[in-house]
Amino acid sequence: MTTIAEEVLLLALSEREGKQLVGSTDLGVALSGALLAELVIDGRVGLTDKKxxxxxxxxxxxxxxxxxxxRIAAEDRPHKPDRWVYKLRSAKLRGRLLTRLAERGVLGEERSKVLGIFPRTRHPELDPSVERAVRERVREALAGAATDERTAALIAVLHAAKIDRKAFPDVDRRAFKEIAEGHWAGDAVSKTIASINAAAAGGAAAAAAAT
Structure with missing residues (x-):
């Protein structure tokens, strides 16, 4: 069984070439948000007083x-979901998940060099049945079928990171928004992406002013 984070990653890659469809920041936050959502669904953590x-x-x-x-258990005080989404994100998480999917035969691994110098690794799909099942589950929910917690969390994270636009370009955004709206995981991912972008913009402005 795939985790929600693995499902997010599969949908964030093009099927033929395995190219990333969204920016690394958005995808990284989506993956950490998916981890947190899974822990909540599995009953390991929960929301108490919005933390x-x-x-x-x-x-x-x-x-x-x-x-x-x-990591959450070792923390000395509770945090809001968006703070944990930020703290759990890792530049290496995407790579570890790709390796897992490759080891299971879901994705391939093709190494090459751009201009003969810069290394590049792509992960084309080897077993399309895994992603196909995820897509069917999402489409059924968007069409009005009863939606379980895992699918609702997946849709909320995809929508918050704008992966839905690339993964399901033929689907009306309002269908995603209807399920994602008000979902704590989607809200946490949206807030985290916004705060990272704001910090980056502030840093760029400060650098420009200094020069």
């Missing part, structure tokens, strides 16, 4: 989820 609290520290048997759970 994340550990409910059950028992490991789930998944390296990424267990590492995130351990």
């Amino acid at each position: 994340i609290a550990v409910l059950d520290p028992t490991p789930l048997g998944d390296e990424e989820l267990d590492a995130a759970l351990a």
Whole structure:
């Protein structure tokens, strides 16, 4: 069974070439938001007074989820969801998830060099049935079928990171918004992306003023 983070990643890559469809910042935040959402759905953490609290520290048997759970459990005070989405994001998370999917035969791994110098790795799809099942689940929910917690969280994260626009270009954005609106995971991802972009813009403005 794929995790929500793996599902987000599959939908954020082009099927034929395995090219990333959105920026690294948006995707990185979406992946950490997906980890947090999965921990909530699995009953390991929950929202208490609008902050994340550990409910059950028992490991789930998944390296990424267990590492995130351990980090939350080790914190000396609770944080809001968007703060945890920010703290859990990692530049290496995407690579680790890609490796897992490649090891399971879902994705391939093609290494090459751009201009004969710069290394590049792409992950074309080898087993399309995995992503196809995810897409069918999402489309059924968007069409009005009963939506489970995992699918609702997935849709909320995709919408917040604007991955939905690339992964489902033929679907009316209002269908995504209707399910995603008010979902805590989507809100946390949106706030985190906005804060990172604001900080980057502020840094650029400060640098420009200094010169």
